[in-house]
Amino acid sequence: MTNIPVPFFDLTRQFSSMEGEMLAAVVPLFRSQQFILGEAVSSFEEAFSKTLGVGRSIGVSSGTDALVVALLAAGLRPGQGVLVPSFTFFATAGAVVLAGGVPIFVDVDPASYLMTPRIVEDFLGRETAVSGHGSLRTRRGEIPVAGLLPVHLYGRMVDMEALSGVAQRHGLFVVEDACQSVGATFQGRPPGVFSQAVAYSFFPTKNLGAAGDAGMITANDPAIADHCLRLRVHGSRKRYEHEEMGMNARLDALQARVLSVKLSRLDGWTRRRQELARRYNESFSGLPGVTVPVDPELAGGRSGHVYHQYTLRVLREGRRDRMRAFLSERSIGSEVYYPIPLHCQKAFSDNPTIHGPLSVSEALSREVVSLPVFPELTDEEQERVIGAVRDVLSS
Numbered sequence: 001m002t003n004i005p006v007p008f009f010d011l012t013r014q015f016s017s018m019e020g021e022m023l024a025a026v027v028p029l030f031r032s033q034q035f036i037l038g039e040a041v042s043s044f045e046e047a048f049s050k051t052l053g054v055g056r057s058i059g060v061s062s063g064t065d066a067l068v069v070a071l072l073a074a075g076l077r078p079g080q081g082v083l084v085p086s087f088t089f090f091a092t093a094g095a096v097v098l099a100g101g102v103p104i105f106v107d108v109d110p111a112s113y114l115m116t117p118r119i120v121e122d123f124l125g126r127e128t129a130v131s132g133h134g135s136l137r138t139r140r141g142e143i144p145v146a147g148l149l150p151v152h153l154y155g156r157m158v159d160m161e162a163l164s165g166v167a168q169r170h171g172l173f174v175v176e177d178a179c180q181s182v183g184a185t186f187q188g189r190p191p192g193v194f195s196q197a198v199a200y201s202f203f204p205t206k207n208l209g210a211a212g213d214a215g216m217i218t219a220n221d222p223a224i225a226d227h228c229l230r231l232r233v234h235g236s237r238k239r240y241e242h243e244e245m246g247m248n249a250r251l252d253a254l255q256a257r258v259l260s261v262k263l264s265r266l267d268g269w270t271r272r273r274q275e276l277a278r279r280y281n282e283s284f285s286g287l288p289g290v291t292v293p294v295d296p297e298l299a300g301g302r303s304g305h306v307y308h309q310y311t312l313r314v315l316r317e318g319r320r321d322r323m324r325a326f327l328s329e330r331s332i333g334s335e336v337y338y339p340i341p342l343h344c345q346k347a348f349s350d351n352p353t354i355h356g357p358l359s360v361s362e363a364l365s366r367e368v369v370s371l372p373v374f375p376e377l378t379d380e381e382q383e384r385v386i387g388a389v390r391d392v393l394s395s
């Protein structure tokens with residue numbers, strides 16, 4: 001077998017497949033020198049809503065800013081708490097703090113790695129109480145609980161209908177972190193149907209990636225969508241009149257043009273990701289010592305999971321790191337998302353709601369490994385990855 005390196009990810013392949021079209025899309029902006037908002041942004045926002053079948057789209061400067069603006073528009077007030085899974089990227093909880101709130105970390109489900117309705121319900125029952133003023137507060141730290149921030153991790157969606165039922169029973173808002181799951185569905189429905197707002201990231205390595213930082217918010221409620229529009233331009237609807245505090249969180253026109261070119265290809269890329277995931281699952285299911293992503297729909301070819309990451313769980317202490325070292329010796333890329341759960345991060349060490357271990361998040365941080373799954377990965381490259389993983393598991 002050859003030893004040609006298999007990259008974990010390679011965006012240059014994608015660009016070379018569309019170089020001419022991409023450059024033709026951005027040159028007119030340089031000619032006009034119109035870089036802020038305008039037709040480039042509004043036409044991408046419309047195309048995004050239409051292509052994904054989601055509510056009103058508001059282009060913003062990053063996934064992090066999408067989360068901050070969405071949380072503010074959903075009604076988060078200073079000092080209020082938002083439930084977030086501990087097993088996610090830093091920005092999920094970072095955005096809660098940037099928006100003036102307090103992240104309240106909960107564990108994730110051992111089968112899906114997601115913050116599920118059951119986990120939220122159990123947490124609220126165990127760790128919160130209704131105060132004299134009728135508001136829900138954490139027992140530790142007395143933080144008023146205002147909302148839920150589920151994360152559709154690795155491209156797989158939380159059951160939002162069930163989660164929104166829990167939120168409604170407790171009077172909480174819901175903002176979805178869909179930064180890893182553009183194009184994903186659950187039972188045929190995209191993010192946004194059962195929440196106040198959804199945040200997407202177009203960081204270059206996401207499934208739909210810009211040529212730099214970019215993001216999007218979607219909202220079905222026109223009042224929330226209008227509020228997001230205001231918050232992204234200094235709290236202003238009319239030039240030089242500021243109704244409230246806001247940010248500079250606009251989507252760049254250049255990024256909108258780049259993203260418009262890529263959006264029409266997203267569905268094909270997603271199907272290729274699912275095809276690669278299917279082959280990995282067929283190759284690894286039943287092997288001792290590893291758990292593959294649970295996705296019953298994948299075999300039939302109609303999965304709603306968009307496989308931003310294809311992630312194995314390698315059981316037994318130390319085995320994951322040995323597997324990574326072995327892959328690296330064979331010049332095969334792999335990554336760990338994420339090696340430290342958020343409740344263990346120094347940045348959150350003064351959080352008054354943290355107590356005791358979140359055992360699933362902590363176990364996952366030691367046991368997960370993501371394999372190459374980008375759409376341009378060739379079948380031959382994937383065979384090399386599969387062969388190496390099989391070898392290491394049988395050694």
Ligand SMILES: *Cc1c(COP(=O)(O)O)cnc(C)c1O
Nearest residue numbers: 062063064089091092179201203
């Ligand atoms: C990428 C990501 C973000 C942040 O997006 P940026 O565009 O990098 O700011 C937030 N949450 C999750 C789960 C992400 O993967």
